[in-house]
Amino acid sequence: MPAMDLSLIDSVRSASRKMVRELGFMQSTLAATDYPPSAVHAILEIGRQQSLTAAQLADILNLDKSSVSRMVRKLVEAQEVQESANSTDGRAKTLTLTPQGQTTWAAVEAFGQQQVAAALAPLAKTQHSVVRDGLAAYALALEALRLGKATKPAVPTNIQRGYQPGVIGRVAQMHAHYYARNFGFGQFFESQVATGMAEFTARLDQPHNALWTAVQAGRVVGSIAIDGEDLGDQIAHLRWFIVDDSLRGTGVGRQLLHEALAFCDQQGRAAVHLWTFQGLDAARRLYEGAGFVLAQEQPGTQWGKEVVEQRFVRLRHAASTV
Secondary structure, X not given: OOOOOHHHHHHHHHHHHHHHXXXXXXXXXXXXXXXXXXXXXXXXXXXXXXXXXXXXXXXXXXXXXHHHHHHHHXXXXXXXXXXXXXXXXXXOEEEEEOHHHHHHHHXXXXXXXXXXXXXXXXXXXXXXXXXXXXXXXXXXXHHHHHHOOOOOOOOOEEEEEOOOOOHHHHHHHHHHXXXXXXXXXXXXXXXXXXXXXXXXXXXXXXXXXXXXXXXXOOEEEEEEEEEOOOOOOOEEEEEEEEEOHHHOXXXXXXXXXXXXXXXXXXXXOOEEEEEEEXXXXXXXXXXXXXXXXXXXXXXXXOOOXXXXXXEEEEEOOOOOOO
């Protein structure tokens, strides 16, 4: 590890300790609930993802499976969480929030939002992005260190909403490079992406449409869009979800997906649909972790080459209050 200023290290450690104390993690309960921090985080993640297995929850919380199993049992006994059979793995159970759990989740979300808003309010607006980007970069660096991926300094990645110059070409370029290299897609596919993006960005002034990009050092390195018009019937269409090769596995994709699904939930969309194809296993795990299920599978050539096309659907939880 290269030599580093010890005063910098001490300052970061001191700020980290203070943040832990100020956020209430030294207390026996958290976020105005009767639950310890680990249980509150479990409720937050199950609520945001709509459903999780215990193994997925353990990975997200960075806890051993036995600890998560005990915690889940207590939350089930408290009627915050319910278990059901998993449709793809008979050995696992799917965890979802009960109506009481949905109420608890909404209260915790409101508490956290108010806490952050109140803390940021006295700061200048120019400092808001500094806080966000600094925390995000440090969190990703800590995660990379734990996973053994900390090979180079983390560069802050900023999630931005809306059109920005060059985004159409850059999104088309990322899709073209990745799918040409891994699946042999060619000019037809790149043209489809560019044409679709150009048509969609002209409709970003409509309230049901939105585009998010991940930006690193001024360069677009990821994207996701919600088209709220083309499928109708209160169905949102998730489109153009991709991250640059350099960011795969860093959590940026999960951040983009969270932004898009939170937008759909806030709008009260009945369902979110997306089209993909067989073989994109990492993306499928991400989708399923966010509550999507495979609804349709068939051979097709809509991307210019025959693949087994798949349609995934995420239904809005009946008791969701977001």
